[in-house]
Amino acid sequence: MKLILTTFIISAASLAAQETTIFPDQVGDWKMAGPGEFVVADGTATAKGGMGLWWYSKEKFENATLSLEFKMDDPSYNSGVFVRFPEPGDDPWVAVKEGYEVQISGRGVDDVSTGAIYKLQAAVANPLKPDGEWNKMEIHTLRNEIAVVLNNQLVNIFKTEKGRGDKEGYFGIQNHDDGSPVQFRNITVTPQHPKARLRNLTPRSAETVYELKRNPETKKKKEWFDDADFGPAFIQTWGDFYNDEYRPDAALKGMLLRPDPKAHNLVALYNLETMQVVTATDRGVSLDNTPFGGNHGTQNKVMNLGNPMFNSETGPAWADADGSFEDSRETPGHGNFDHLEFKGYFRHGHRIVLDYTVNGQDLLESVKIGDDNDFVRVLDKSAVEKPELLKAAPSPVKIVEGELKALTEGGPAIYLETFEVTPKIATGDDPFLVDQIPLPPS
Helix, strand or coil: EEEEECCCCCCCCCCCCCCCECCCHHHHEEECCCEEEEECCCEEEEECCCCEEECCCCCCCEEEEEEEEECCCCCCCEEEEEEEEECCCCCHHHHHHCCCCEEEEECCCCCCCCEEECCCCCCCCCCCCCCCCCCCEEEEEEEEEEEEECCCEEEEECCCCCCCCCCCCEEEECCCCCCCEEEEEEEEEEEEECCCCCHHHHCHHHHHHHHHHHHHHCCCCCCCCCCCCCCCEEEEEEEECCCEEEEEEEEEEEEECCCCCCCCCCCCEECCCCCCEEEEECEECCCCCCCCCCCCCCEEEEECCCCCCCCCCCCCCCCCCCCCCCCCCCCCCCCCCCCEEEEEEEEEEEEEEEEEEEEEEEEEEEECCCCCEEEEEEECCCCCCCCEEECCCCCCCCCEEEECHHHHCCCCCCCCCCCCCCCCCCCCCCCCCCCCCCCCCC
C-alpha cells in the first residue's frame, strides 16, 4: 500500500469488512450433497439422516470469517463445519478429503471432539455450553491458516497442507446420521482483507493464551530483567519475525517504543534508517543482546512470531525526490538514505514523537493504540509543502493526521520519586576512569 502525503489529506487503511448473512437469508443458495437433508423452520436448520453435506454454493472464499450458532441436546451428537473444499457435486466426501472439518461432537479435548480439525489436530480446550444451549463458533480462514473460536475462546490454529484447502474454497455443514439432529442458525460470512492476520480479528491476549496451552513447555522461565522498565524508548539493534521466519536485520538502528505504560509487552519497533514502523506486538521482547541477557552474536528480538499486530516488509519506506523506492544505499539493506534524516525524538510523558526529514521536508510522527485496539501511526505534516510518497505497509495499518507540535515542548515526568545518592568519582591519570553511582534505595 502506498500513501501520498499532501498538505490537504492523509488516507487511512481500514480492516472493516462487510458481514453477509447466508442463512437463513440466502437459503436458496444452499445445496445438498449426499443423503439426508437439513430441515429448515423458524430460521433454524436441523440435520436429518446422512452422511451428507449442505453447502453454500453462491461463491467460494479465500480469506474470510464464517460465524454461526449450533445446538446439541446431547453431546454425543455428531456434526461438523466444512471449510476450504472445492465444488463437491453430489459427493460429500470431497469436503472430507479435500477440505477440512471443524468437528462438532462431544466434550473431549482430542482430534475427534468439538473444536478439533477432524482427525488432524485437537483443540486446546472445549468450552462447549451445557446441553440444549446455543453455542457460538467463528472460523477464520486466512491464507494457509484455519483458526477456530468457540464461545469466545480461541481453541485451534491449524496450518493447512500444501495443495489442500490452502487458498480458497466453499463453506458447508454436515448432517452425519439420523441420531444427530444438530441445529444451526445465524450463519454469516465476512470476507477479510488479503493481508489480515488473526491478530486483527481476535482479542489481544487470545493468541498468547492459546500458544501456552498448545505448547506449555515453551513458556520461558521468567528472568529478573524481563520486567525491566526501559522506558518509552529503547535504541538497540533488533531482530523480529516476518512471515514466520526470523529476520535478524529488522532494524540495525532500531528504536523500540512502548506507547502504553500499563501494557508492559505492547511494543512497536521503528527503523531509524528507513524511517519505517517495522512491527508491533503485545508479546514483548527478548533482551538477548544485553549484558544481563548473557548472549553474544545475536540480536535483541521482538517476539512477534505468529500474528503480529502489524508487520512491514524489509526495504525503503519513503520515496526519494524522483518518486523511486529503489534502495540506493552503497550497501543495499544497510545504512542511511540520502533523502532521509533522523533528527532525534521528543518525549512527552510516555509519548514519543520522532523528528525527521523526507527530501528536506520536516515531519513529526508518533504511534499509539486506537480505541478499537488497532495500531495507529500519527503523522504531523504541517511543514510539508509538496507531496511525499510513503509505502505505509503490506498489511493494514491506520494512518491519521495529527498535531504533534505541542508534544515537543516537554511534558509530565515519568518517574515522580526523588532520591539522593553519593557517587564515588574516579580520580587519577589512567586512560580509562570509571565513576561509581550507587543504586537507588529499594
